[in-house]
Amino acid sequence: MTDRQTCDVIVIGAGSAAFEAAVAARRAGAERVVMLEKAPEAEAGGNARYSGTGFRFVHGGAAEIREFLPDMPRALFDTMQINPYTAADYHADLERMTQGRIDRALAEVLVSQSNAAVRWMAAAGVKWEPVTEHALVDGKRYFERGVVLHVAGGGPGQLAQWREIATGLGIEIRFDSPVCGIIGDMRAVEGVRVAGRDGSYELRARAVIACSGGFQANREMRARYLPGATDFMKVRGTRHDTGEVTRFLLDLGARPAGQWQSGHMSPIDASAPDFETPQNADGLGNTQSRYDYPQGISVNALGLRFFDEGEAQHSYTYAKTGRAVLAQPGAVAFQIYDAKGVKLFRYPKHAATFEEADTIADLARKIGVEPRVLVDTVEKFNAACPAEPPFDPRRPDGRKTVGLDIPKSNWARPLDTPPFRALPVTGGITFTFGGVEVNGAAQVMNVADQPVRGLYASGDILGLFFHNYPSFTGQTRNAVFSKLAGEHAVRAN
Numbered sequence: 001m002t003d004r005q006t007c008d009v010i011v012i013g014a015g016s017a018a019f020e021a022a023v024a025a026r027r028a029g030a031e032r033v034v035m036l037e038k039a040p041e042a043e044a045g046g047n048a049r050y051s052g053t054g055f056r057f058v059h060g061g062a063a064e065i066r067e068f069l070p071d072m073p074r075a076l077f078d079t080m081q082i083n084p085y086t087a088a089d090y091h092a093d094l095e096r097m098t099q100g101r102i103d104r105a106l107a108e109v110l111v112s113q114s115n116a117a118v119r120w121m122a123a124a125g126v127k128w129e130p131v132t133e134h135a136l137v138d139g140k141r142y143f144e145r146g147v148v149l150h151v152a153g154g155g156p157g158q159l160a161q162w163r164e165i166a167t168g169l170g171i172e173i174r175f176d177s178p179v180c181g182i183i184g185d186m187r188a189v190e191g192v193r194v195a196g197r198d199g200s201y202e203l204r205a206r207a208v209i210a211c212s213g214g215f216q217a218n219r220e221m222r223a224r225y226l227p228g229a230t231d232f233m234k235v236r237g238t239r240h241d242t243g244e245v246t247r248f249l250l251d252l253g254a255r256p257a258g259q260w261q262s263g264h265m266s267p268i269d270a271s272a273p274d275f276e277t278p279q280n281a282d283g284l285g286n287t288q289s290r291y292d293y294p295q296g297i298s299v300n301a302l303g304l305r306f307f308d309e310g311e312a313q314h315s316y317t318y319a320k321t322g323r324a325v326l327a328q329p330g331a332v333a334f335q336i337y338d339a340k341g342v343k344l345f346r347y348p349k350h351a352a353t354f355e356e357a358d359t360i361a362d363l364a365r366k367i368g369v370e371p372r373v374l375v376d377t378v379e380k381f382n383a384a385c386p387a388e389p390p391f392d393p394r395r396p397d398g399r400k401t402v403g404l405d406i407p408k409s410n411w412a413r414p415l416d417t418p419p420f421r422a423l424p425v426t427g428g429i430t431f432t433f434g435g436v437e438v439n440g441a442a443q444v445m446n447v448a449d450q451p452v453r454g455l456y457a458s459g460d461i462l463g464l465f466f467h468n469y470p471s472f473t474g475q476t477r478n479a480v481f482s483k484l485a486g487e488h489a490v491r492a493n
C-alpha cells in the first residue's frame with residue numbers, strides 16, 4: 001500500500017463542517033488528516049462560499065460579545081444593544097421551530113456546547129464581526145437575541161481563515177476528489193473509495209468523518225423526498241451537494257434521521273440563477289435573499305395574501321417561507337412594500353429585481369396581477385391594521401391585523417405611502433433536513449441502533465431539523481458536531 005492510500009482520519013468535503021472536523025482531529029493528535037473534496041479548487045468550500053456564516057450560540061450579553069470584538073472602537077461597540085441568549089432561550093427556539101420533534105439529547109449537545117464551540121473557533125484563530133441584521137433606532141443598533149456575530153469576511157472569509165489554519169497544521173486537502181464509495185459495513189468503516197482524476201483508488205484510515213452536506217443540489221433526490229414542485233427549486237448554495245455520500249451511508253446501514261420531506265427554503269429573487277446565488281462584494285450577505293417581508297405584505301400571482309408575514313422576526317420564519325412561496329400558483333409571489341417599508345430594508349445594498357408605481361393598481365399592472373384583486377387585498381389589509389400599539393421594528397410589537405382570515409401578527413401598518421414597490425420572489429433551497437443519525441459523540445448510528453465504528457458525521461448531512469429552523473444554527477451545529485467528531489475520531493480503533 002502506498003503512502004497515498006493510508007492516513008489517520010479522512011474528512012469528506014471541504015466546507016466549514018469539514019475544516020472544523022479536520023482541525024479538531026489534528027489538534028486532538030491525529031498525525032495525518034486528509035480532506036477529500038469533490039469540487040475543483042476554484043469551486044470548493046460548499047455552502048459556506050454563499051453563506052453569511054452567522055452563529056447562534058448561548059452567551060451572556062454585551063460583555064461577553066465584546067470578547068469576540070476586541071478591536072472594535074468602544075464608542076461603536078456601545079451603540080450595540082445586545083441581550084443575553086440563554087440555554088433556555090435556545091432550547092425554546094429549537095423546540096418551537098421543530099414543533100417538538102428535534103432529538104432532545106442532540107439539542108442538548110448543540111445548546112450546551114454552542115458557546116464552547118464558538119470559543120474553540122476563536123482560540124483556533126477565527127475572527128468575528130457583528131452581523132449586519134439589526135434595527136437602528138435613535139443611533140442604537142438593536143440585535144436579536146442570539147443573532148449577533150458572524151465570522152469576519154462572511155462565508156469566503158470563513159473558508160480562507162479555516163484553510164490557512166488547516167494547512168498550517170499540515171492537513172492535506174485533495175480537491176477534485178469525489179468520494180464514490182465507503183469501505184466497510186454497518187458495524188465498522190475502514191476507508192473510502194475516491195474517483196481520482198487519474199483513476200479510482202482506496203484511501204484507508206482509522207476513522208472517516210462525513211461532512212458532505214445535504215442533497216439539495218440533486219434534482220432527482222429533491223423530487224424523490226421533498227413534497228411539491230421542489231425539483232424546480234432554485235438552489236441558494238453550492239451545486240456540489242448532491243447527496244451521494246448520504247446515499248452510500250444509508251446503503252451501508254446508517255439510520256436516517258431528521259425530516260426527509262423538508263428543508264431550509266427561503267424566499268429569494270425570482271430571477272436568481274438555478275444554483276449558487278451571488279454574495280455581496282464584501283462577502284457579507286447573499287444578494288438574492290428577500291427577508292424584509294415583515295415590513296410589507298406578500299401576495300401570490302392572484303393578488304392574494306397567503307401567510308402571516310408578521311408571525312415573528314424573519315430569523316424565525318424565513319426558512320419555511322420559501323416553501324410557502326413554492327406552493328403558490330407558478331411557484332412565485334410578490335413582496336409588496338410602501339415607502340415606509342422600503343426605508344426599513346435590512347439589506348439596502350442588495351440590488352433587487354423590482355417594479356415601482358405610485359398607485360397599487362399601477363403596480364399590479366406592472367407585475368401582471370389583476371389590479372382589482374390587488375387593490376382589494378391592500379384595502380382590506382389597510383383597514384385591518386390597528387392604531388395601537390405603536391410600531392416598533394426592534395421586536396414583535398403586537399400590532400396585529402383585526403378580522404383577516406390570514407392575520408399579520410406584528411408590524412401591521414397600512415400600505416399608504418407611495419411609491420409602492422413589488423419584489424418578485426420564489427423559493428430557494430438552502431439545505432435539506434433529512435440525513436443520518438449521530439449520537440452525542442457525532443458517531444453515525446446504524447439501523448441496529450449501534451454506533452458504526454470509525455464513522456462520524458457533521459454538518460448538513462446530519463438529520464436534525466424538522467419543519468423550520470432558527471437562523472444561524474447550521475454553522476453552530478457544524479462547529480459543535482465537527483469538534484466532537486474530530487476529537488472522538490482520534491480515539492477510534
Ligand SMILES: Cc1cc2nc3c(=O)[nH]c(=O)nc-3n(C[C@H](O)[C@H](O)[C@H](O)COP(=O)(O)OP(=O)(O)OC[C@H]3O[C@@H](n4cnc5c(N)ncnc54)[C@H](O)[C@@H]3O)c2cc1C
Nearest residue numbers: 013015017038046047053054179213237459460472474475
Ligand atoms: C446563501 C446561504 C446563506 C447561509 N447563511 C447562513 C448563516 O448565516 N448562518 C448559518 O448558520 N448557516 C447559514 N447557511 C447554511 C450553512 O451555510 C450550511 O448549513 C453549512 O455551510 C453546511 O456546512 P457543511 O459543511 O455541512 O456543507 P457544505 O458547506 O455544503 O460542504 C459540503 C462539501 O462536501 C463536498 N462534497 C459533496 N459530495 C462529495 C463527495 N462525494 N466527495 C467529496 N466531497 C463531497 C461539497 O463539494 C462541499 O464542499 C447559509 C447557506 C446558504 C446557502
